[in-house]
Structure formats: C-alpha cells, structure tokens
Amino acid sequence: MERIILHCDLNNFFASVECRDHPELKDRPIAVCGSVEDRHGIVLAKNEPAKRFGIKTAETVWQAKKKCPDLFIVPPHFNRYYYFSKFIKQIYLCYTNQVESFGIDECWLDVTGSTRLFGSGTDIAEEIRARTKAEAGLTVSVGVSFNKIFAKLGSDLKKPDAVTQISRENFKQKIWPLPVDAMLGVGKKTAKRLKELGIRTIGDLAAADLKYMVSIFGKSGQDMWRNANGLDLSEVSAADADPAPKSIGNSVTCVHDLFDMEEVWPVLLHLSEKISRRMRDAGVIASGIQLSVKDSRLHVTQHQVHFSAPTRLTMDLAAAAKEMFLKNYTWKSPVRALGISGFALVPESEMQQASFFQNILQNEKNERLESEMETLREKYGNASITRAALMTSMPLPGSQNHEK
Numbered sequence: 001m002e003r004i005i006l007h008c009d010l011n012n013f014f015a016s017v018e019c020r021d022h023p024e025l026k027d028r029p030i031a032v033c034g035s036v037e038d039r040h041g042i043v044l045a046k047n048e049p050a051k052r053f054g055i056k057t058a059e060t061v062w063q064a065k066k067k068c069p070d071l072f073i074v075p076p077h078f079n080r081y082y083y084f085s086k087f088i089k090q091i092y093l094c095y096t097n098q099v100e101s102f103g104i105d106e107c108w109l110d111v112t113g114s115t116r117l118f119g120s121g122t123d124i125a126e127e128i129r130a131r132t133k134a135e136a137g138l139t140v141s142v143g144v145s146f147n148k149i150f151a152k153l154g155s156d157l158k159k160p161d162a163v164t165q166i167s168r169e170n171f172k173q174k175i176w177p178l179p180v181d182a183m184l185g186v187g188k189k190t191a192k193r194l195k196e197l198g199i200r201t202i203g204d205l206a207a208a209d210l211k212y213m214v215s216i217f218g219k220s221g222q223d224m225w226r227n228a229n230g231l232d233l234s235e236v237s238a239a240d241a242d243p244a245p246k247s248i249g250n251s252v253t254c255v256h257d258l259f260d261m262e263e264v265w266p267v268l269l270h271l272s273e274k275i276s277r278r279m280r281d282a283g284v285i286a287s288g289i290q291l292s293v294k295d296s297r298l299h300v301t302q303h304q305v306h307f308s309a310p311t312r313l314t315m316d317l318a319a320a321a322k323e324m325f326l327k328n329y330t331w332k333s334p335v336r337a338l339g340i341s342g343f344a345l346v347p348e349s350e351m352q353q354a355s356f357f358q359n360i361l362q363n364e365k366n367e368r369l370e371s372e373m374e375t376l377r378e379k380y381g382n383a384s385i386t387r388a389a390l391m392t393s394m395p396l397p398g399s400q401n402h403e404k
C-alpha cells in the first residue's frame, strides 16, 4: 500500500512563540538571540519582518544589527518552546501514533492507516495546519508525500502556514529542480563534491549513474541516489517506541560527616559528573534537578529547580545543586548523604536544534567551567588536578545509581 507521510515544520518557531506571547512585537523586526548583552551573541531565530532585512540564523547580533539597526533583540525562553513543541505534538498524535520528532519544531507523521477516519493526507495536513493556528497561535508548513525525504522537502516549498503535496505525478517537476543540498543527508561537503561532478540539482542526482555514485560515495552514494529518485523507504518511528527514563539520579553516603560547603561542593560536583555522563549515555537532557540532603540525624530534605533551558552539563547541574544547598541547608547538623537527580528528561532527538545552538553557546560555559576548576586547583593545591582526580581525596564510598 502506498504510504502517506506528513512532515510538519513550525515556522520561525522561537520567534513565532515570542511574537505570540508578546503581540506588540509581531510587526517589528525581531530576533531571538543567545546572549543579548554580548555583541557576539548569535541569532537563533527571526520573524518575517526581520527576514526582509536579510537577517540570518547563526549570524552574530552585531552583523544582524548592521543590516537592521532597529532590530529588536529578545532573549530565548526555552521552556516556552518546549511547552509548545509538546502541545503541538499532542495535536499530531490525534491523527496517528506514528509521530517522529526531528528537532524541537519538526515531526514526521505516518498517516497511512488514518485516512478512513480523517480523510486524505492533504485533508489531515490542512486540519493540522488550521488547528495549530487556532489552538496554539502558531503556524506550520506541512509537506505530504509517499516518503519521508519528499515530505520534508515539501514542507520547505511553501511557508508559512501552508500545505504542499509531493505526489508520484508531480515530484519530478517540484523536487528535481531543487539544489542537492536541500535534501536531507546532503551536507555542505557532499554538495561541494557533487558540484565538482556537475551534479547541482536533485534531478541531476537522480539521473546520475548509480554505480558511479557508489564508486565515489560508497553506501551514502546509493542512499542519495535512491532518495533523489523517490525510493526512500525509511519508516516513521512510533512516538512511544522507546520511552526515556523519567529521572536519572545518583546519591552517596559519605564515609564521614561533612561540616561545611567546602566539603559539600566536591561531592556535588562528583554526583553531577556522574548523572551528566549517564544522561549522555541514555540520550536525554534534564529540564530540572532535585537535590536530597540527609543530615547526621538521618533527617532528609529535598529541593527542586527547573532550568530555563534543559541541560546535562556537569557545571550547570552542580551549580544548581550548590545554589539550592546554600539557600536551604541550615547546618543544624552536619551532612551525612547527598543525592542529585535530573528530572523531566527530554530525549536528545527533540533537542537537536536547540543543542546545535547550545553548542555555540557552550564555549562560554566551558570557560566558566575552566575558571571553576582553576579555583579548585588553587584550593586543593594539586597541579595536575582533574575532576576525577579530585575525587580520590574525597570522603566517598561507592555511590548508588537510581532511575525512574
């Protein structure tokens, strides 16, 4: 049976959420930028008026301001973006349980089995488009096709707030004139190599000799060629295929009681490092953390904090735990045991776009980490100290993992 696949792409997602939350910004050129005070902060998203000035994602605030001096800079509100991302996914799930996220603002839906209930692929796409606008106040572009690659290309063709169908009848006319690097899986480097071979459009790629493509690009040459010819068979994975753990935590009972922050901090750092690594292994990122403290009278207190943007960076986790500890622990008794767990875990796959931006912002964070390590080195006087080495002098027996 011919598959019916939708690719839904929210338009100017971060900027649209900001304009939705602050309607007075709607007609002004705005850009959501990573670090607002810093001229070197980068543009994460822009609205339609800003696009007209040629503002581009990933350029610096400084470059953007040169193009448009009146550009209004907004800091990101990641928790709002995750909220809407999830909210809209609930709309998609009304039509099929085969919903696969690709970044925070894109999803594929396999609606092959849904047509008897909801009408044709384009009927469903139109309904999703209208509901997204009415219920979330955001717009989405939907591509409808018989495979994932063409559905994604379709959603790019008409924006914003539009539905584009790529059928067996029209794909040669609509898809083949597009440049090769518009297609998923063709990166800049590959596109450059293809161009050297005289292959500029997806149509050129489709018409190329398969054996020749394989001889140059190996397996990916075959994939590209198949994709260009509409032969992509990859499946849309089900939404509940592999449920992420709800929380990941570690706790430790110290071999002797701890009497001040100076003793507590390395333990928090150690626990943060452990759960950071476990989150990386599990492919998840935490929206918040919980700190548990058991004192020498075995009295336990727990505190939670939500991050403005999900993270699994050791220093982010440790700093948040430290802040909670300082704010809440009264030192009536010394500390016996400490535990940290990350909760409201978000799958990495839903974070691709945000993590791309966060990678850029991470340099900044790494610098902070370095200076923090510097302080510890000074304090503990070990020239070759690393976070792991630091722990050998700490009051730690084996620690415990827990997962919910």
Ligand SMILES: [Mg+2]
Pocket (backbone or CB within 6 Å): 009, 010, 011, 012, 013, 105, 106
């Ligand atoms: Mg988008």
